[in-house]
Amino acid sequence: xxxxxxxxxxxxxxxxxxxxxxxxxxxxxxxxxxxxxxxxxxxxxxxxxxxxxxxxxxxxxxxxxxxxxxxxxxxxxxxxxxxxxxxxxxxxxxxxxxxxxxxxxxxxxxxxxxxxxxxxxxxxxxxxxxxxxxxxxxxxxxxxxxxxxxxxxxxxxxxxxxxxxxxxxxxxxxxxxxxxxxxxxxxxxxxxxxxxxxxxxxxxxxxxxxxxxxxxxxxxxxxxxxxxxxxxxxxxxxxxxxxxxxxxxxxxxxxxxxxxxxxxxxxxxxxxxxxxxxxxxxxxxxxxxxxxxxxxxxxxxxxxxxxxxxxxxxxxxxxxxxxxxxxxxxxxxxxxxxx
Amino acid sequence: xxxxxxxxxxxxxxxxxxxxxxxxxxxxxxxxxxxxxxxxxxxxxxxxxxxxxxxxxxxxxxxxxxxxxxxxxxxxxxxxxxxxxxxxxxxxxxxxxxxxxxxxxxxxxxxxxxxxxxxxxxxxxxxxxxxxxxxxxxxxxxxxxxxxxxxxxxxxxxxxxxxxxxxxxxxxxxxxxxxxxxxxxxxxxxxxxxxxxxxxxxxxxxxxxxxxxxxxxxxxxxxxxxxxxxxxxxxxxxxxxxxxxxxxxxxxxxxxxxxxxxxxxxxxxxxxxxxxxxxxxxxxxxxxxxxxxxxxxxxxxxxxxxxxxxxxxxxxxxxxxxxxxxxxxxxxxxxxxxx
DNA sequence: CTGAAAGCGCTAACAT
DNA sequence: ATGTTAGCGCTTTCAG
Numbered sequence: 195x196x197x198x199x200x201x202x203x204x205x206x207x208x209x210x211x212x213x214x215x216x217x218x219x220x221x222x223x224x225x226x227x228x229x230x231x232x233x234x235x236x237x238x239x240x241x242x243x244x245x246x247x248x249x250x251x252x253x254x255x256x257x258x259x260x261x262x263x264x265x266x267x268x269x270x271x272x273x274x275x276x277x278x279x280x281x282x283x284x285x286x287x288x289x290x291x292x293x294x295x296x297x298x299x300x301x302x303x304x305x306x307x308x309x310x311x312x313x314x315x316x317x318x319x320x321x322x323x324x325x326x327x328x329x330x331x332x333x334x335x336x337x338x339x340x341x342x343x344x345x346x347x348x349x350x351x352x353x354x355x356x357x358x359x360x361x362x363x364x365x366x367x368x369x370x371x372x373x374x375x376x377x378x379x380x381x382x383x384x385x386x387x388x389x390x391x392x393x394x395x396x397x398x399x400x401x402x403x404x405x406x407x408x409x410x411x412x413x414x415x416x417x418x419x420x421x422x423x424x425x426x427x428x429x430x431x432x433x434x435x436x437x438x439x440x441x442x443x444x445x446x447x448x449x450x451x452x453x454x455x456x457x458x459x460x461x462x463x464x465x466x467x468x469x470x471x472x473x474x475x476x477x478x479x480x481x482x483x484x485x486x487x488x489x490x491x492x493x494x495x496x497x498x499x500x501x502x503x504x505x506x507x508x509x510x511x512x513x514x515x516x517x518x519x520x521x522x523x524x525x526x527x528x529x530x531x532x533x
Numbered sequence: 534x535x536x537x538x539x540x541x542x543x544x545x546x547x548x549x550x551x552x553x554x555x556x557x558x559x560x561x562x563x564x565x566x567x568x569x570x571x572x573x574x575x576x577x578x579x580x581x582x583x584x585x586x587x588x589x590x591x592x593x594x595x596x597x598x599x600x601x602x603x604x605x606x607x608x609x610x611x612x613x614x615x616x617x618x619x620x621x622x623x624x625x626x627x628x629x630x631x632x633x634x635x636x637x638x639x640x641x642x643x644x645x646x647x648x649x650x651x652x653x654x655x656x657x658x659x660x661x662x663x664x665x666x667x668x669x670x671x672x673x674x675x676x677x678x679x680x681x682x683x684x685x686x687x688x689x690x691x692x693x694x695x696x697x698x699x700x701x702x703x704x705x706x707x708x709x710x711x712x713x714x715x716x717x718x719x720x721x722x723x724x725x726x727x728x729x730x731x732x733x734x735x736x737x738x739x740x741x742x743x744x745x746x747x748x749x750x751x752x753x754x755x756x757x758x759x760x761x762x763x764x765x766x767x768x769x770x771x772x773x774x775x776x777x778x779x780x781x782x783x784x785x786x787x788x789x790x791x792x793x794x795x796x797x798x799x800x801x802x803x804x805x806x807x808x809x810x811x812x813x814x815x816x817x818x819x820x821x822x823x824x825x826x827x828x829x830x831x832x833x834x835x836x837x838x839x840x841x842x843x844x845x846x847x848x849x850x851x852x853x854x855x856x857x858x859x860x861x862x863x864x865x866x867x868x869x870x871x872x
Numbered sequence: 873c874t875g876a877a878a879g880c881g882c883t884a885a886c887a888t
Numbered sequence: 889a890t891g892t893t894a895g896c897g898c899t900t901t902c903a904g
Contacts, residue, residue: 199676211875214875214900218873226873246898247652248587248590248591248898249899250898251587251898252880253879253897257587268609270607273606289650290631291598291629292630292631337583475815476814479793479815480818480819480820538881540881541882542881542882551891553884554890556883556884557889557890565890584881587882588883589882591881591898592882592884873904875903876903877900878901880897880899883895884893884895886892888890
C-alpha cells in the first residue's frame, strides 16, 4: 500500500513524457497543450500525486508561506487580524506560519528564527515592546523579504504598516468622558514602551487640554492589559481619598477588572464612568455593558495581507505606505451619565 | 549590502574545509572536533549565515514543522490548546503551521492541502463534523505521517487522541443541576454530527435516568455554539408555556445568550439555573457568574504534542493511545439554588 | 509545444 | 575527524 510517494517523474514515466512537461502542465503553463494538461492532471490524480512544496520552494525560491507574528492568539483583536490575513492570502495560495511572542523578546526571537529557517516569503507582524527588537525586524528587511507591520508598528523601519489611530482613540474616549461631565479622569496606561499605549495616553492628554482640564500625573496609573491588574489598580484607587469620576483604560481587560471591584462600592457610570479599549467581545455583555474602542481587526488583517501581496507583485517599485484606520468609539452603558 | 545569501558552501570556502564539515559542525555532529565547531559557528555568525530549512527538509525528509488544525483560534479552548502544543514542540525545534477550518469541510480540505504541500512532519488536529472528512484524515495516515487528534477525535481512525470525557462532563453538569432540585432541565445540544456533542447529550440523559427523571425529547433544543442562537432558543422557551427550571447548554456561548434574555424575566438561578460548557473566560465575569465545565485546554495541547513527539521517537513501535482527560465542573452562581 | 540539462542548499552514506 | 559523492523533487533556462 504505502510505496514511496509519487513524484512528477513517476507521472512523466507513466505518460512517456518528461518531468518538465508534467511540471509545466501541473502549473498550468501557457505553452502546454490542453490535451497534455488533461492527461497529466488525470494521471496525477490517479496516482494520488501530492506536490512537494519544499522542492518547489527550494528551486524557485518561494515557499508560498508567510509568517504572521502576534503577541497572542487569545486576544480577540489578533484572532480577528489572523482571520483577515488568512482570508486574503489563501486566495493567492499562501499558507500561514503563525508565531506568538507572548510579549517577550526571547519568544519574538524564536519566532523570527522559525520563520527565517522556513524561508517564508513574507512576514506580517505586530511588534512587541519597541526596544531591543528592532534588529530583528531590520534583519528581515536585509534579507529582502517583504515585511508588513500591523497594530504595533515601528516607524524607523519605514515599511508598510496598518495601524489604528491610537491617538484618536484615546482622544475620543476621553472627550466622550468629558462630555458626560467627568473632570477627574484616571487613565490606565499600558506599557509605555509600546507606542500604541503612548499614543492612547497622548490622546487622553490632548482631550483634557482641549477642554482646559489640568493634566495631573497622579491620575495616570500604570496598568497592563490584565483583569487582575485592573482590579489591583481599582483597589488602590479606593484606598486613596481622591476618587475619580471616570476611568479611561488602555485595555478592556484592565477596565473589566476595575469595573468588577468598583461596582460593589460605586454606581457605574453615575459615580464612576468606565471606558475600555479593543472591543473584546465580553465588553458587550458585562454589566454594565462597557464603552470601548473598536479597532477593526479583521480589516486590519485584510489590509496588511493586501499590502503584502502588493509588495510581492511589484517587488522593485513598491512604495511602502502607512495605512491608518479610524477607531470607532462604541458607547455603552458604562459611560453614559444621564445628567 | 544585499548579496546572495550565504550558504554552508561559502562558509566552507572561507574556512578551507568542505561543506560536509560545516554542515556537521552546525548540527553539532559528535564526530567533529570542538575546534572546528568553534571556527565554523564563529564564521557562520560573522557571515550572517541563515540556514535554509527547506533544503535541509528536502534532503532529510523532515520539515521540522507540524500542522495544527483547529476550528477557530478565537475560541479560548483552542487558543489554549495551541499554546500547550507550542510549548512542547518548540523545545524540540518544531514550528507550527496553523490552519483553521471554521467548521467547514472546504476549509478543512484546504488546510490539509496546505499541510501536505508543506510536508509537515505531523498533524495535530481537531476534526470538524464527523462525516465527510474521514478520507482526509485517512490520507494523512496513508502518507505515513503521524496524526494526533484532540478534542474532537475520530475513533475509527485508531490514532492517538487526547480528549476530555464529554459524557462525564454532561453527566456531572446535569447531576449537579438535579442536586440543586431541578427537574425540568432543558439541554442545548450542539451539532449532533459531532461526537463531543453526542456525548454531552448522553451524559445528560444518563444523569436524568439515574435520578429517575423521565427524558423528554422536547427539552433537547438544537442550539449551536453562538450567543445569538442561545438568545433565540431562550426566546422560544419563553413563548412556550412549559418553562424549565434549568438549562444545561453544550456551549458557554449559547448559555450566555440564554442567560442574557432570561435574566430579564426570571431569577437566575432561583427560577432557572444555567450551566455552560468550556469555561470560556467570560463565564467567570458575566452576571451571575456562570457554572461551566473546564476542559483543560493547555494540558490537552501539551499531551497531544507529547504524543506526537513520542510517535516520532519510536516510529515503528509506536502504539496509539487514547488519553481521556477528566472534565472539571466549576460551580458558580448561575446554578446555585440556596434551598 | 516539448525535451535536455543544470541545479536550489543541504544531508548522509561511504570513504579515507 | 574530515572529504567525496550523490542526490531530495522540483523549476527553468536553453534548445529544438
